[in-house]
Structure formats: C-alpha cells, structure tokens
Amino acid sequence: MKIAPSLMASGLLPSASLVEALVHISNEVTSMEKLSFLQSRNSTSMIRQIKLLSSLFEEVRESNSPLPPSSILCLTELFSVIRRMKLLIQECKAGSALWNLVQVEFVSQQFYLLVKEMGRALDILPLSLLDVSSDVREQVELLHKQAKRADVFVDPLDCQRREELFQVMAKNNNNKVTMDCKKVEEIMWDLGLRSPVDYREEIWRLEVEIQKQAGTGGLIVVSNINNLISLVTYSKSVIFGDDGSDKIKEDIEQHPVVTHRKYDCSSSSHPLALNIPDELRCPISLDLMRDPVIVASGHTYDRISIAQWINAGHHTCPKSGQKLIHMALIPNYALKSLVYQWCQDNNVPLSDPSSSSLQKLLDGGSNSDLLVDKAVDHIAATKSAVEVVKMTADFLVGKLATGSTEIQRQAAFELRLLAKAGMDNRRIIAEAGAIPFLINLLSAQDPRTQENAVTTLLNLSIFDKNKVLIVEAGALDGIIEVLQTGRSMEARENAAAAIFSLSMIDDCKVTIGARPRAIPALVELLREGTTVGKRDAATALFNLAFYNANKVRIVVSGAIPLLANLLVDDKAGITDDALAVLALLCWCSEGLKEIRETRMVVPLLVDLMRFGSPKGKENSVTMLLRMCRNGGEDMTGRLLVNPRSIPSLQNLATDGSPKAKRKADALLRIFNRHCSQSHVSVE
Numbered sequence: 001m002k003i004a005p006s007l008m009a010s011g012l013l014p015s016a017s018l019v020e021a022l023v024h025i026s027n028e029v030t031s032m033e034k035l036s037f038l039q040s041r042n043s044t045s046m047i048r049q050i051k052l053l054s055s056l057f058e059e060v061r062e063s064n065s066p067l068p069p070s071s072i073l074c075l076t077e078l079f080s081v082i083r084r085m086k087l088l089i090q091e092c093k094a095g096s097a098l099w100n101l102v103q104v105e106f107v108s109q110q111f112y113l114l115v116k117e118m119g120r121a122l123d124i125l126p127l128s129l130l131d132v133s134s135d136v137r138e139q140v141e142l143l144h145k146q147a148k149r150a151d152v153f154v155d156p157l158d159c160q161r162r163e164e165l166f167q168v169m170a171k172n173n174n175n176k177v178t179m180d181c182k183k184v185e186e187i188m189w190d191l192g193l194r195s196p197v198d199y200r201e202e203i204w205r206l207e208v209e210i211q212k213q214a215g216t217g218g219l220i221v222v223s224n225i226n227n228l229i230s231l232v233t234y235s236k237s238v239i240f241g242d243d244g245s246d247k248i249k250e251d252i253e254q255h256p257v258v259t260h261r262k263y264d265c266s267s268s269s270h271p272l273a274l275n276i277p278d279e280l281r282c283p284i285s286l287d288l289m290r291d292p293v294i295v296a297s298g299h300t301y302d303r304i305s306i307a308q309w310i311n312a313g314h315h316t317c318p319k320s321g322q323k324l325i326h327m328a329l330i331p332n333y334a335l336k337s338l339v340y341q342w343c344q345d346n347n348v349p350l351s352d353p354s355s356s357s358l359q360k361l362l363d364g365g366s367n368s369d370l371l372v373d374k375a376v377d378h379i380a381a382t383k384s385a386v387e388v389v390k391m392t393a394d395f396l397v398g399k400l401a402t403g404s405t406e407i408q409r410q411a412a413f414e415l416r417l418l419a420k421a422g423m424d425n426r427r428i429i430a431e432a433g434a435i436p437f438l439i440n441l442l443s444a445q446d447p448r449t450q451e452n453a454v455t456t457l458l459n460l461s462i463f464d465k466n467k468v469l470i471v472e473a474g475a476l477d478g479i480i481e482v483l484q485t486g487r488s489m490e491a492r493e494n495a496a497a498a499i500f501s502l503s504m505i506d507d508c509k510v511t512i513g514a515r516p517r518a519i520p521a522l523v524e525l526l527r528e529g530t531t532v533g534k535r536d537a538a539t540a541l542f543n544l545a546f547y548n549a550n551k552v553r554i555v556v557s558g559a560i561p562l563l564a565n566l567l568v569d570d571k572a573g574i575t576d577d578a579l580a581v582l583a584l585l586c587w588c589s590e591g592l593k594e595i596r597e598t599r600m601v602v603p604l605l606v607d608l609m610r611f612g613s614p615k616g617k618e619n620s621v622t623m624l625l626r627m628c629r630n631g632g633e634d635m636t637g638r639l640l641v642n643p644r645s646i647p648s649l650q651n652l653a654t655d656g657s658p659k660a661k662r663k664a665d666a667l668l669r670i671f672n673r674h675c676s677q678s679h680v681s682v683e
Contacts, residue, residue, distance in 0.1 A: 019061045022079055026054035029086050035093060037192040038100050042111040042153055043089050050082055052139045056132060063131040070126045077121040085114050096205035097191040098228045101165065104158045112152040119147030161190055169231060184235045199236040203229055210298035226294050230335035233279035280339055283319050284309065292336050293329040297322045300332050389425050392418065393432040400437035405446060412441055412452035419459035426463035435473050442478035447487035454482050454491050458498040467505050476515060484521040493533035496525055500540035509543065513550035523557040531573055538577040545581060551588040560585065560594045567604050576616050583619040586626050596627055602638060609648040614657055621652060621663040628670050636674045
C-alpha cells in the first residue's frame with residue numbers, strides 16, 4: 001500500500017502521534033459542511049463515514065494502550081486516505097461549479113476511489129486487537145462492509161443539469177437561435193450562482209482552471225473552458241446588467257499591453273463603443289471582437305489584432321506576458337456567437353470590413369516558421385468540434401513534416417494529448433497522415449520527442465482501424481527499438497503498452513512474436529521496469545501468449561522465474577497479471593516443465609487459492625490441476641504434503657466462482673484417488 005509522502009519522509013509516525021493526527025484530521029473532515037449543489041450525496045456519505053472512524057480513533061487515544069504493530073500500517077494508510085478525502089471536498093468547494101458539472105462522472109469517480117481505498121485499508125485493520133468498545137467495533141465493521149460494496153454514484157440530477165447546459169451551448173453556437181437566458185439563469189441558480197458576485201467568482205475559478213490546462217497543450221480543453229467563460233460573462237451582463245465597467249481598466253493596469261489607441265471609450269471609432277460589453281472587447285484593440293480566437297495561454301483576442309502581434313515577432317501572450325508554447329489560434333465559437341447575438345440585439349452591422357486586410361496580412365506575411373498560417377486561420381470558417389480537430393491535426397502534422405526539432409517535439413506532444421481525447425480524434429489524426437511522421441520520430445535523439453512519438457502511436461492504436469495502419473506503415477521495428485533501448489523509461493513502457501494494444505489483432509500476435517527482439521525486450525522490462533512498466537510488459541506478454549509459438553519464445557526468454565518472483569512482489573503489485581501469463585504458459589510442455597521445476601510456484605499457488613483475487617484463485621487452481629494431470633503422482637504428492645492445500649481447495653469448492661468450483665472439485669477427486677491407495681480419504 002502507498003503511504004503519504006509526508007509520512008514516508010521520516011518513516012512511520014510514532015503510534016501516539018499517529019493517533020493524534022488521525023483524531024485531528026477526522027475532526028477536520030467531520031466539521032466540514034457537505035457540498036450544497038454538486039456531489040452533495042457523495043460528500044455527505046464521505047463525511048458520515050469519517051465520523052464513524054473518528055469514534056474509533058478517539059477511543060484508541062483514550063485507552064492509552066500501546067498500538068499492536070500490525071495496526072500501524074493500516075492507520076497510516078487511513079490517515080493518508082482521510083487527508084485526500086478532505087482535499088477532494090475542499091477542491092470541489094473551491095473549484096468552478098460549471099467545470100465540476102462538466103466533469104461530474106470524473107469527480108464522482110474520485111469519491112468512489114477514495115472510499116474503496118479506505119475499504120482496502122480496513123481489510124488489514126486488526127480490530128480485535130484494539131482496545132475499543134463493542135459499539136465502535138460494530139460501527140467500523142459495518143463501515144468496512146459498506147466500503148467494500150460501494151459503487152460509483154453519479155447524481156442523475158447533475159447529469160440532467162449538464163445536458164441542459166450542453167443544449168443551451170449547442171443552440172447558442174447556431175447564430176440563428178437566440179440564447180435561452182432564462183434556462184441559463186435556472187442552471188446557474190441550481191449551481192449556486194445567484195448574484196453578480198457569484199458570477200464573477202465563477203469566471204475567476206474558470207480562469208484558474210485554464211491556467212492549470214494552458215501550457216500542457218490541451219487545446220480542446222482550454223477551448224471548452226473558454227466557451228464556459230464566455231457563456232457566464234455574457235449571461236451575467238444580460239441577467240444583471242453591466243455592473244463591472246472598470247474591469248477592463250483594472251486588467252490593463254495589472255497586465256499592460258500594446259494597444260492601437262489609448263483606453264478611452266469616448267474616443268473609440270464605433271458609435272456604440274460605450275455600450276459594448278467588456279467581455280466582447282479585444283484586450284489589444286479594445287474594439288468589438290468580430291473573430292475571437294484563443295491563444296495557448298488561454299486568453300481570447302480578436303484574430304486580426306493577435307495575428308498582427310505575432311507576425312510582429314512577439315511570442316508571448318499580450319495580456320499575461322506568458323510565453324506561448326505554440327502560436328495556433330483556436331476559434332472561440334461560443335464567444336463569436338455571443339458577439340453575433342449582441343450585434344443583432346443592438347442593430348450593429350455584422351459585416352467585417354477588415355476581413356480583407358486580414359487576408360492581405362496572411363498572404364503577405366512573413367514566410368518564417370511561425371505557427372500562424374492559413375491552415376489554422378481557415379478554422380474560423382467551421383463551427384463543428386470535429387472540424388476544429390481536423391484543422392488542428394492538419395496543422396500539427398504539417399509541423400511534424402517541416403518544423404524544426406523543437407517544433408516537432410511540441411507538435412508530437414500536442415498530437416499525443418489530442419489523440420488521448422477520443423476515438424474521433426484518433427481517426428482524424430491518422431487520416432491527416434500523422435503515422436509515418438511519428439514513426440520517423442521514434443529514432444529521435446531527443447528523449448522527449450521519442451517519448452511523445454511512441455505515446456502518440458499508443459494512443460492512436462486504441463482505435464482498431466489504426467492498428468492495421470500503424471503495422472502496415474512499418475512501425476513495429478521502431479516501437480521494438482524504443483522498447484529495447486528507449487531514451488527514457490517512460491518511452492520504453494509506453495512502447496510495451498503499444499505492443500499490447502497492437503497485439504489485440506490476431507495477425508499482429510504472429511508478426512510481433514516473429515520479431516527476434518520483441519519478446520526478449522518485454523521480458524527485460526519485466527526485470528527493469530517500474531510498476532507501470534512491469535504491468536505493461538506482462539499484459540503484452542499475456543496477449544502474445546495466446547499464439548502457441550509465442551509461448552515457447554516467452555519461456556526460452558527467461559520469463560518464468562521473473563513472473564514467479566512478481567507473484568510475491570508487493571511493491572510491484574501485479575500478482576494477477578503475472579499469474580495470468582503463467583497460466584497461459586503452462587499450456588505448452590516447455591512452460592509446464594519449467595513451472596513445475598520452479599519449486600516456489602506450487603506453495604504460492606496454494607496460498608493464492610485462498611487469499612488471491614477471484615481471477616487469481618481461478619488461475620491458481622487451473623495451474624495446479626494441469627500440473628497434477630500432467631505431472632503424475634509426484635506432483636499430487638507434493639501438493640498433499642502442503643497442509644494448506646486441502647483447506648484452500650475446500651474453501652474454493654464452496655465459495656469460489658463457478659469455474660473455480662469445477663476445478664477445485666476436479667483436483668479434490670485427484671487427491672481422493674491418490675489417497676485411496678493409502679486407504680486415506682479427503683473429506
């Protein structure tokens with residue numbers, strides 16, 4: 001189990017300090033208010049559960065009895081879990097309501113995972129050894145059962161609110177439809193946004209979220225958050241009126257920018273300048289944004305103004321001063337439709353007289369390798385998110401093909417993130433021709449470039465049709481090279497994951513296994529990799545082992561001793577994965593022989609029949625049954641000598657899965673036949 005880093009730094013806390021820390025942290029959580037609008041049930045349940053545990057901690061403290069050594073690890077883990085529960089509730093309370101609504105399944109999953117972690121910690125709590133009352137003991141046992149049975153809870157009302165929000169935004173992206181301000185106000189009210197101050201705080205929280213996302217290359221995520229900001233700012237103006245006229249002036253004082261004129265509404269050339277909502281003005285020109293676009297920092301500008309700024313040689317965000325990691329301009333469709341609606345409401349002409357000057361700027365602009373070009377500019381002609389991805393993919397693939405080493409690294413990183421976002425994105429990136437260029441980058445000298453390239457191919461391969469394209473493009477040798485000699489461990493591990501993904505296709509199992517270096521490189525990663533890397537290697541070997549010829553190759557490569565050691569390696573934590581590979585290998589004679597001769601395996605399998613996971617129990621009894629059927633009296637005798645064999649089998653025959661029961665019954669019958677020769681029966 002993982003222990004909180006702060007505790008590991010100096011080892012486990014002394015028992016008295018640990019109990020005091022548990023009492024303190026649990027009291028902090030139980031004194032917190034439940035979340036009022038989102039995740040209300042999850043937070044209420046979590047606080048109630050910690051309240052039950054706080055009674056346990058307080059009684060342990062009051063007893064003044066020394067803690068049994070076996071309880072220290074469990075209580076340390078409980079401290080870590082409760083601390084993270086506290087942080088989760090605080091983050092939900094302090095974060096953007098709209099963004100939490102959009103991510104409602106993800107946030108609900110975080111609550112669920114922490115409850116399950118608490119349940120796993122209670123698995124090893126020696127409750128009977130603690131000096132506590134029977135009432136508290138019963139409460140904790142009940143809590144333990146509830147945590148083990150817990151499931152993800154997503155409030156249907158939250159899902160309904162999110163669907164209504166998406167419908168409003170979808171209609172708003174159609175310029176022929178006026179935004180339903182009443183529906184927006186209802187949604188905001190349900191989320192606790194009920195005053196201009198609430199709206200301003202929500203905008204600030206969304207901007208904070210953008211700062212987390214901006215700079216990571218998450219173009220689509222940043223664009224989505226900007227759409228939410230546009231919706232909140234515009235609806236605030238419509239619902240409450242323009243109550244923040246000094247906001248732009250404050251922003252400009254805090255973040256000086258080069259403007260086309262002094263900030264003076266009365267001197268603006270537009271007759272309605274005084275009435276233009278602040279959120280619809282470009283921070284550079286202070287004019288109405290006819291074509292708003294988002295830069296890498298997450299801020300929005302009018303396309304002409306920011307294009308002139310970039311083509312003048314600037315590589316920073318005018319408002320924040322932050323260096324732009326790319327120069328792509330992503331259309332802010334939500335804000336553009338709000339501009340359209342505002343223009344209609346105020347009888348402002350929609351034609352943009354400066355559009356021709358923009359074309360001249362792009363046609364006559366510098367030929368240097370700036371990331372502002374016609375391909376990205378053309379995105380403004382589309383309104384579909386799919387079209388945005390298409391244009392972004394085309395743009396980034398172009399940079400893979402012609403960019404400098406630094407630009408290729410960044411473009412590969414952008415594609416890596418884009419390919420992580422969904423099946424449509426993976427299809428679109430492949431159709432844009434990215435795969436051959438990514439294969440070329442597998443041999444890059446720069447570790448980050450190589451890592452981004454192999455990880456992007458991994459993400460693309462999740463889409464089944466891309467698997468064939470990647471193999472046919474000749475990627476296997478490059479991926480195997482990265483697996484064997486990659487410039488970073490993460491690159492090697494992701495190469496193993498890519499091989500696992502590609503080997504889902506039966507023909508690829510044959511092709512990969514036939515590569516002389518593939519299986520030995522996976523086996524080497526079993527020895528050298530991190531926990532994640534060992535799991536990636538084991539799952540890849542598992543897939544490959546379904547092809548019979550590969551079973552022998554895996555055995556010959558020395559995998560069995562490594563897999564046997566992983567069965568007891570708590571740090572690696574991949575017992576089930578290692579066991580699944582061994583279960584397949586025992587179906588070839590070479591594998592069965594070596595497993596049988598590895599003496600540590602049999603006692604481990606006996607223990608796993610009782611203490612393993614459901615799947616682990618099935619694989620353990622399957623392997624033992626096969627060894628007895630093919631190992632004769634000697635193997636059966638070795639099992640019978642182990643005093644835990646029969647009790648474990650009897651438990652499995654009673655409480656195991658249907659498959660495990662059948663196997664356990666069959667093995668017990670073999671035992672009975674063996675024992676009958678000595679006039680001893682197995683009951």
